Amino acid sequence: MPFRKCNNVIEEVSAIIDGEAGAIACARFFGHLAMCDQCTRYFEQFKEVRAAAAHVGPEDLPTDFDHVMEDVLARIAEESKG
Amino acid sequence: MTRAAAAAAALDIEGLKAGDSGAWREVMSLHGPSLLGYATRMLGSRTTAEEVVQDALVKAYKAIDRFDGRASLKTWMIRIVHNRAIDELRRNKRYVDLPDDDPEASYFDGRGKWAEGFPTPEKHIDAKRRLAQVREAMDGLAHSHREVLLLKEVHGLSTDQICEALEISPGNLRIRIHRARKALRAAVVDPGTEA
Ligand SMILES: [Zn+2]
Numbered sequence: 001m002p003f004r005k006c007n008n009v010i011e012e013v014s015a016i017i018d019g020e021a022g023a024i025a026c027a028r029f030f031g032h033l034a035m036c037d038q039c040t041r042y043f044e045q046f047k048e049v050r051a052a053a054a055h056v057g058p059e060d061l062p063t064d065f066d067h068v069m070e071d072v073l074a075r076i077a078e079e080s081k082g
Numbered sequence: 083m084t085r086a087a088a089a090a091a092a093l094d095i096e097g098l099k100a101g102d103s104g105a106w107r108e109v110m111s112l113h114g115p116s117l118l119g120y121a122t123r124m125l126g127s128r129t130t131a132e133e134v135v136q137d138a139l140v141k142a143y144k145a146i147d148r149f150d151g152r153a154s155l156k157t158w159m160i161r162i163v164h165n166r167a168i169d170e171l172r173r174n175k176r177y178v179d180l181p182d183d184d185p186e187a188s189y190f191d192g193r194g195k196w197a198e199g200f201p202t203p204e205k206h207i208d209a210k211r212r213l214a215q216v217r218e219a220m221d222g223l224a225h226s227h228r229e230v231l232l233l234k235e236v237h238g239l240s241t242d243q244i245c246e247a248l249e250i251s252p253g254n255l256r257i258r259i260h261r262a263r264k265a266l267r268a269a270v271v272d273p274g275t276e277a
Contacts, residue, residue: 005194014260052216
């Protein structure tokens, strides 16, 4: 198997992480990683950033939706009257 | 089945179509906070997001007869909120489309191997600071990148649901997600690079 180029390997990172890469692509990917520290580091960073992205939401998720809901219900009531 | 999924399954679609305010209250309590969270991160303003979500829900109320149950109700509502949010961004000329540049292209030499100067993040950066970095970087992404990350990583929607909500193909979604993550990684690891 020819030596894969790093820039081609990292194009597959997302598919690998999402479990959307096929068995051959996986084998080539991890085969390259076994020989390449920089791509390994890239892969680790990619996973780390991705995990952090999953936590972006909760802190900002509004807890008080009630007043928005009341406004919507009022507007709906208003419109069905007219 | 999670509690939220069970509640969603038991939702009274007929009640919604009949205009029953109890049914609307229930569905808004269930999905409202996450719709508002999505709009807030897309628009960068809680106040504007509240207006957008309000408009969208009124629109959903008027259009519920056309809801055919092929998509989940949540996905259907996200689509309405999303379209309304994009309108808002376009109206203010703030909509940022996909950038064509690859934030990492310069990392490679002519033979496709990593060039010297591969950026290494600080080793012992604490999780809280990393999260703040990612949050900031996410807000700086193009909207077409940000929306897929929000729906996938933050709201945990499936590929099908995201394609349904944004009306894009699975292939398009895959490319967007990958480019969005690359931009995010570049912004966090190597803040000098324009994402
Ligand atoms: Zn490599």
